[in-house]
Amino acid sequence: MKILVTGANGFVGRNLVTNLKFRTDYEVFSYDIDSTEDQLRKWAEECDFVIHLAGVNRPKTESEFAKGNRDFTQHLLEVLEAKPVPIAMTSSIQAALDNPYGVSKLDAENLVFSFSEKNHVPVYIWRMPNIFGKWCRPNYNSAVATFCYNIARDEEVFISDPNRMMNLIYIDDVVNLLLGSIRGEVVRNEDGFCVPLPTYNITLGDIVSTLREFHSCKDTLIVNDLTGIRKCLYSTYLSYLPENAFSYKLTQHADHRGAFSEFFKNAGIGQFSVSTTVPGITRGNHWHNTKVEKFLVVAGEADLCFRKLGTDKVIRYHVTADEPEIVDIPVGYTHNIINTSQTETLVTLIWANEIFDPENPDTYYEEV
Numbered sequence: 003m004k005i006l007v008t009g010a011n012g013f014v015g016r017n018l019v020t021n022l023k024f025r026t027d028y029e030v031f032s033y034d035i036d037s038t039e040d041q042l043r044k045w046a047e048e049c050d051f052v053i054h055l056a057g058v059n060r061p062k063t064e065s066e067f068a069k070g071n072r073d074f075t076q077h078l079l080e081v082l083e084a085k086p087v088p089i090a091m092t093s094s095i096q097a098a099l100d101n102p103y104g105v106s107k108l109d110a111e112n113l114v115f116s117f118s119e120k121n122h123v124p125v126y127i128w129r130m131p132n133i134f135g136k137w138c139r140p141n142y143n144s145a146v147a148t149f150c151y152n153i154a155r156d157e158e159v160f161i162s163d164p165n166r167m168m169n170l171i172y173i174d175d176v177v178n179l180l181l182g183s184i185r186g187e188v189v190r191n192e193d194g195f196c197v198p199l200p201t202y203n204i205t206l207g208d209i210v211s212t213l214r215e216f217h218s219c220k221d222t223l224i225v226n227d228l229t230g231i232r233k234c235l236y237s238t239y240l241s242y243l244p245e246n247a248f249s250y251k252l253t254q255h256a257d258h259r260g261a262f263s264e265f266f267k268n269a270g271i272g273q274f275s276v277s278t279t280v281p282g283i284t285r286g287n288h289w290h291n292t293k294v295e296k297f298l299v300v301a302g303e304a305d306l307c308f309r310k311l312g313t314d315k316v317i318r319y320h321v322t323a324d325e326p327e328i329v330d331i332p333v334g335y336t337h338n339i340i341n342t343s344q345t346e347t348l349v350t351l352i353w354a355n356e357i358f359d360p361e362n363p364d365t366y367y368e369e370v
Contacts (some may be wrong), residue, residue: 003182006031008078009056012016013138014092017173018053028184046081051184054078054091057107060143063215064073066103071106072113079117086121090183093177095129095169115194128196135234136241146170146209146235150236150242153213164207166355171201179312185229202231206268213239217235220250224267224357238328260347263357272355279304279341279348286338286370293364294355295331299323301349303342307370316370323349336368 005022009015010032022030031045033056046052056078058070074090076357081274082089093111096104111127118125138144140151152159159163179198189197210229212232216239220226228236267273269309279285279302291313297306303322306329319329320342325341331337341348 003027003051004029004045004049005184006033006045006052008033008052008054008074010034011036012055013135013144014138014173014176015055015132017135018055018177021177021181032351042078043081046078047085049087049113051087052082052089053080053180053183054089057092057110057278059103061093063248067102068109071103072109075110075113079113082117083121086117088124088125088126088183089117090126091128092180093129094128095131097129120174124186126188126196127194130176130198131169131171131201133171133176135174135238138173140202141244145206146238147211147242149210150239153210153217154239154242154247157242159210161206161210164205164210166206166207167203169201169203170208170231171198172231172238174234175200196206202234204231209235222267223252223264224269259285267357269357273357274354275354277348277350278321278353279339279350281341281343281345284338284340287335287336288308288365288367289366290331290333290366292333292356294333296353297321297329297331297339297357298326298351299348300326300351302346304348304350305340305342306337307340308332308337309370311337311368336370338370 005013005028007022007030010019010030010036015032015034019030019032022028031041033042033045043072056070056074058066061067061070075365091110091114093107094104095356097107097111113129113369114125117123132144132146134144134146138147140147142148149159176198178296179188181198183196189199190311191197192369212235216225216236223268252265254363255262258280260280262277264273264275277285301323303320303324306319306321308317308319308331311334321327321329339348339350
């Protein structure tokens with residue numbers, strides 16, 4: 003199928019086209035402001051489906067709203083008259099408002115609905131709320147993009163009203179809605195508009211506090227509750243990191259045995275750490291009441307030894323990075339790990355079901 007995408011270089015267009023080009027069942031024609039009229043007409047003749055994303059939302063003069071939204075939409079539809087095809091279009095919730103931008107989007111919607119009625123082809127129109135995600139221009143028309151960009155650079159963030167409620171939709175969900183329309187898989191409301199799903203309601207203040215929490219992760223190693231909008235905001239925030247700030251140093255606890263570093267903590271899923279052990283060294287010899295762990299050797303080889311408290315029987319597991327396997331560390335068993343190599347440093351990834359609390363470590367020394 004051949005898809006014509008207008009506004010292909012914009013925020014939504016770039017995300018959509020990038021996804022479409024990784025699919026072998028679609029050929030994409032990318033139209034934007036630098037495309038020619040001849041290209042538009044040629045692609046209109048060849049395409050099987052149009053995704054209309056082109057528009058103006060931050061013009062220098064108010065008259066550009068009508069030119070970029072209503073007038074271009076009218077021109078596009080005139081070009082498509084020779085070969086009417088289905089159209090998917092992103093509009094705005096502001097189309098319900100009496101302002102120059104909203105009026106221009108409403109006019110564009112009405113033109114597309116009329117095109118559908120006249121030519122008996124389906125059209126899909128979404129009145130989108132605020133869209134956020136990767137590749138959106140900061141300090142332009144997206145508060146989320148601006149907040150992400152500034153917080154990632156320790157720059158000031160200004161909020162006029164922290165309690166102002168925002169209705170948001172994530173860019174990947176927008177892309178999925180548009181892809182669904184190609185297959186005719188949409189949900190409509192009683193007015194004939196397609197329903198943007200899922201959306202999120204969150205205050206400006208909560209957005210900023212959430213992003214600041216993510217920013218502090220490089221110091222605390224803690225990121226909690228990566229579900230729903232927090233998952234989307236975390237992915238978005240990381241996409242705005244300065245290119246010299248992708249990495250950060252960990253605190254390393256080192257001695258003659260090797261080194262140990264925590265690298266990720268979450269109140270819901272626990273803590274991840276990495277441990278190195280020099281040849282011939284034993285680590286551990288302790289047990290836990292409630293804390294459980296999983297060990298995964300990723301370099302070297304080791305014996306993991308266990309003894310249930312109150313018994314004499316020692317259980318031994320030999321593990322090697324050549325045949326990766328996870329070893330569970332049950333409560334009530336004292337345990338240790340021995341680097342059995344004579345030359346290679348042992349590297350072990352460790353997951354614990356709780357964040358380490360030095361005031362209540364739940365760790366008790368006893369030799370295996």
